[in-house]
Amino acid sequence: MPGATYDTGALIGADRNDRRMWALHAGFIAEEVVPTVPAPVVAEAWRGGSRQASLARMLAGCEVETMTAEQARQVGVLAGRADHDDVVDAAVVEGATRRNDEVIVTSNETHMRKLLDATGKRIRIEAV
Helix, strand or coil, X not given: XXXXXXXXXXHHHHHCCCHHHXXXXXXXHHCCCCCXXXXXXXXXXXXXXXXXXXXXXXXXXXXXXXXXXXXXXXXXXXXXXXXXXXXXXXXXXXXXHHCCCCEEEECCHHXXXXXXXHHCCCCEXXXX
């Protein structure tokens, strides 16, 4: 099964123990899919401390993808092409399209669709 990418809303859902988010995550793990979380997404969601134990638990089952200089340039290009100023959103879509992921888990379907439209690729969006 192709991969999955989590955006910040997915991490916030996990942090708040959202049942739908945890069910999606459990489903991916059951299918031996290790979800990818771009490093900028972690930075946007992480505030540290013991109060984020649920988020830390979810991240332990994910691959946190660092961003190379080339990826950073591609994220910028995509943000410009989509006329979208949130580079964290653009990093989610850039990575998901580069890896040919099957799904993006997000709380902001509108932004993801706008960015996906700029790529010309189709990826399923799961809203949380």
